[in-house]
Amino acid sequence: MTSNNSVRICNPDNVSGLKGNILRIEAPGINPFVNELCEISWGDDSLSFGRVIAFKRSEVVIQVYNGTLGVARNATVKFLGHAQKLTFSTESFGRVFSGGGVPLDGLPVLKGTSVDIGTPSVNPIKREMPSQFIETGIPMIDIFNSLVGSQKIPIFAAQGEPYNDLLLRISSMTSADVVVLGCMGMPPAEYDRITAEMQTSGASTKTIVFAHTTADPASECLMVPDMVLATAENFALKGKNVLVMLTDMTSYADALKARESDLEKIPAERGYPGNLYSQLARLYEKACDFVGEGVITIIGVSTMPDGDVTHPVPDNTGYITEGQFFLKDARIDPFRSLSRLKQQVNDDTRDDHRSLMNAMVQLYAEAQGAREKAAMGHDLTNRDNSLLEFASDFEVGLMDLSVSLSLNDALDTCWTILKHHFSREDVPIDRR
Known part of the structure; x- marks a missing residue:
């Protein structure tokens, strides 16, 4: 990952624009890089963080994690010389973090290894062929649409279907060693319910949660998948079988849509960014069976507004993933669901x-x-x-x-x- 390894400070009064979560500044001679972490300060004690998402000549565009509300035009921006990091620790089981990696459970900050987020996916020629059956305890998955290690598969569901309950069931019964759950755009009451049920079910003993709710800044929503996948990858590199669950990828896409609007970019279908496919593929392609090491398997919920499967999020997702679990009337529909990798394991489970x-x-x-x-x-x-x-x-x-x-x-x-x-x-x- 690109790094400058030096702290550079942009003098006050260089702010040229504020909109939504986007801060624009004139920063001649700073030489930033995309995803560089920034510290924004103003007044006596006001402080926020952000990351560089674009630059052109001397103008730098920064996505501010907590939003730009209250940011003064005489703010000082400090470029920290490195991208956002994640503290990786094997002591993180049962913990809950924000999209920025801040503990939400009242427990101390983790001590561990600082690792990069948003790293590239593994070259397919350096991956093992999928061959490991991942048991979930859900008959409609295990029998009819078997989940296979390193598979990437979505749950398509209309709003109101119990997709989060399905994820909770899988997390408590799966044969995976580690479960990493990413919540995006979740109502606070639903977040409280899910974290409480994970504690009572015992699933929290092998689960790590990164959560963004509707009460949090939208920019944090965009960080959740990268935090989740960086955690999963580091466990997989230690030989663990890791199951990643992301809910709701439509909320993630909506956050992308809002950011592109703040950047005043020309939208594509239904207002979503033209690179929506690439943004989704970048995340799903982190599913991997590492040679001689562990496995990352990804299940991502994509809610369908008005039950419309042609909505840009499920539509693009279907071209990236290896099948889908279609949730309808609180059941996994056997006719509209498909695991394209089930043939890799069906002959090795039981003869019948x-x-x-x-x-x-x-x-x-x-x-x-x-x-x-x-x-x-x-x-x-x-x-x-x-x-x-x-x-x-x-x-x-x-x-x-x-x-x-x-x-x-x-x-x-x-x-x-x-x-x-x-x-x-x-x-x-x-x-x-």
């Missing part, structure tokens, strides 16, 4: 995994046809009735998000449901 997965989905699809017949008043056959009863048991026993089962127990549950409703000949499983 793949055949059971296919049979259950096929029968559930047939059951939807039987439901349509019933809704239109058509006569139902005995098989139709069996399919309807099967679908009901399938939804209660496997699709309900409150169901927690190991993969073996979930597969056994599949057999139990099938035996209860169908004869051996009626189940589409080849037993040769």
Whole structure:
């Protein structure tokens, strides 16, 4: 990462513009670099921090973390000669930090190694092929859309769906060694609920949280993913299996949108920046199976305003990631969900995994046809009735998000449901 390694001070009265979270100054001879950390001071005790996001000739554009409200035009800007750092420590489990890395839990500041954030992703030719099954305890993931180490996959959900509850369930049951949760644009009440439930569920013993709420400056929202991913990468380099969970990536994109507006840049579709795809890909591409070391797997929530899957955030995300979990009516929809890497592990979990997965989905699809017949008043056959009863048991026993089962127990549950409703000949499983 670029570094000047020296502190340079821009004299007062050089502020040329203030808008939103953006501070513009004339700084001849400073020679800044992008992402350089800055200290902004004015008056007697007022102090804030920011980072360089652009410069042209002598003008430097700084994103102020706490916003520019109250910043005086005679502010002094100190360029610190290095980018934002993260204090990495193996003692960070159970801790909660802001987007800037400041403790939010009332506990002391961490002591550890200072590491860079926002570093480039690993070259694909230097990565291991995905091959590790990540168990979540959620049957609709483990059986039908298996999560694989180093996979990057979103949860697509309309606003109001229990996507954060799904993340909480995964964090408490996953086989991963470390969970790093990034919260962006979260209502304070939801943040309080999630952190409290993580404590009571025991998930906090292997979880680290970086949180930005709607009460915090928007610029901090943009820092959360980089803080999360830097933490994850350093644990992975120590051989750990790390699961990253980001919620909500649409809030992150909205913060990008607001920053681009403050910079008075020409927007693209629906006001989002033209580089939205690149900004999202930069984060998701940090998913990696490091050769001889650990693994980073990423699950990112992308809420869909009005349930619109063509919204720029889920639309761009779909081109970057390896499938999606589609949350609808508080269930993971088996027809709209897909894990493009599940074939990497399905043959190594249990011999009957793949055949059971296919049979259950096929029968559930047939059951939807039987439901349509019933809704239109058509006569139902005995098989139709069996399919309807099967679908009901399938939804209660496997699709309900409150169901927690190991993969073996979930597969056994599949057999139990099938035996209860169908004869051996009626189940589409080849037993040769």
